[in-house]
Amino acid sequence: MKVLVLGGAGSMGGGGASLLLTYPDVESIVLADLNKEAVDQFAASLNSPKVSTMQLDVTDRQKLIETAKNFDVVLNAVGPFTRFGVPILEAIIEAGVNYVDVCDDHDAAMDLLELDERAKAAGITALICMGTTPGISNVQARYAADKLDSVDTLKICWAVGLPPLDKVKGTLLEQAATSTGRELLSPAAWAHMVHVCTGDIPIWKNGKWDTMPALEVGEYVDFAEPLGRAESYYLGHAEPVTLPRYIKINDFCACLGSLMPEITKELRKEARGHEDPENPPVKPDTPLWEPPAKWKDRGVWVGQAAIAEGWQNDEYVRYTVRFMLAGATDLIPYNNAGQAIGTYMVGKGLIKEKGVMAPEACIDPKSFFEELAKYYTQYSGEEFTAEEVILVDREVIKKK
Numbered sequence: 001m002k003v004l005v006l007g008g009a010g011s012m013g014g015g016g017a018s019l020l021l022t023y024p025d026v027e028s029i030v031l032a033d034l035n036k037e038a039v040d041q042f043a044a045s046l047n048s049p050k051v052s053t054m055q056l057d058v059t060d061r062q063k064l065i066e067t068a069k070n071f072d073v074v075l076n077a078v079g080p081f082t083r084f085g086v087p088i089l090e091a092i093i094e095a096g097v098n099y100v101d102v103c104d105d106h107d108a109a110m111d112l113l114e115l116d117e118r119a120k121a122a123g124i125t126a127l128i129c130m131g132t133t134p135g136i137s138n139v140q141a142r143y144a145a146d147k148l149d150s151v152d153t154l155k156i157c158w159a160v161g162l163p164p165l166d167k168v169k170g171t172l173l174e175q176a177a178t179s180t181g182r183e184l185l186s187p188a189a190w191a192h193m194v195h196v197c198t199g200d201i202p203i204w205k206n207g208k209w210d211t212m213p214a215l216e217v218g219e220y221v222d223f224a225e226p227l228g229r230a231e232s233y234y235l236g237h238a239e240p241v242t243l244p245r246y247i248k249i250n251d252f253c254a255c256l257g258s259l260m261p262e263i264t265k266e267l268r269k270e271a272r273g274h275e276d277p278e279n280p281p282v283k284p285d286t287p288l289w290e291p292p293a294k295w296k297d298r299g300v301w302v303g304q305a306a307i308a309e310g311w312q313n314d315e316y317v318r319y320t321v322r323f324m325l326a327g328a329t330d331l332i333p334y335n336n337a338g339q340a341i342g343t344y345m346v347g348k349g350l351i352k353e354k355g356v357m358a359p360e361a362c363i364d365p366k367s368f369f370e371e372l373a374k375y376y377t378q379y380s381g382e383e384f385t386a387e388e389v390i391l392v393d394r395e396v397i398k399k400k
Contacts (some may be wrong), residue, residue: 003073004070005030005075005077006074010040011091014046018046027050029050034056041370044337059346061091065092072097074097075100077339080192081109082105086111086330089126096122098130099126100130108238109134112128113241117355134242137306137323140305141360152252155256157256158302159223159303160260161393163299164310168299181260184370193272196235203252216234216272216277217279218232218234223322224295224296227300230285233257235255239253246357247360305320315399318394333376376389
């Protein structure tokens, strides 16, 4: 398998490439980037004869098309996707090559989906929104929804805290652990957050498309300590744009996110003009979720969950499917496994569907989670099963 990575010097593209190297049948990876010096430096850190680099301006459409034709699959990590997503996918469709991206903008995701018929006509698979969230979160949502006979609500929640100092000492995260937290975000990531928190955002409500103001309404979702009970707010993201297209959701679908309370205040100030939310959540008086023993002392500071409610037999239940990052050991698999596994599956032809689609449309959760567990085992030094990486809780709300 030959893989072309666009944005190969960046954390999402280069990080995905680093995990793709673990597959023996990945023959070669070319990291393409406008910044040749940066991509050469990153390639050197991978220290693999399978990796080479090239300078490529993705706005040079003809050059992009001719380059892509030499590969089995293209992984696109060039943002912002509101600017680059559609032109790049149009070029890859013309090249007739399979495609994966990490698009997380709600509006860009809608535009990419409009290219579905063109991708089908070209006979290619275009797997979009295949990162961590969206990406792994979509597979979590599919798993939760498939447990139910009917789905009333399906929510995604992610939360980022500060890394616990005792778990990251001696790593690149040590400075971030003693900072205000803003240093955890690159300028591009901050710009993305401002974008998805500005104005009204698309949601699924009462079984149809609707909107709500970003970052004004929130909920609390529990993860393992020290992240704990995370205060998160509805914002624009790709999951609510794709999930209702592939999963029948009777009532509500949206995404919540948070970057620590103080950083979220700063974000709200820039995106909406004020620091405090219009409808702050009320912290529940229930006991904090109790994680399994393996996660109690690992130092969780990032987490994401898919939360589905609906009927299962004669009970109305809630499934919460959690995925978490602890200390520094989980950083690489948490951030990069989604795009690596997705790219491998598309490049190997393991996904047969053609057209533009999101992960919940074509990825089997069981096999995906098993692959994810391999990466957690590799990087943490602990043995992980799929059931220990993806934590599933079932709660009965009422009976018929």
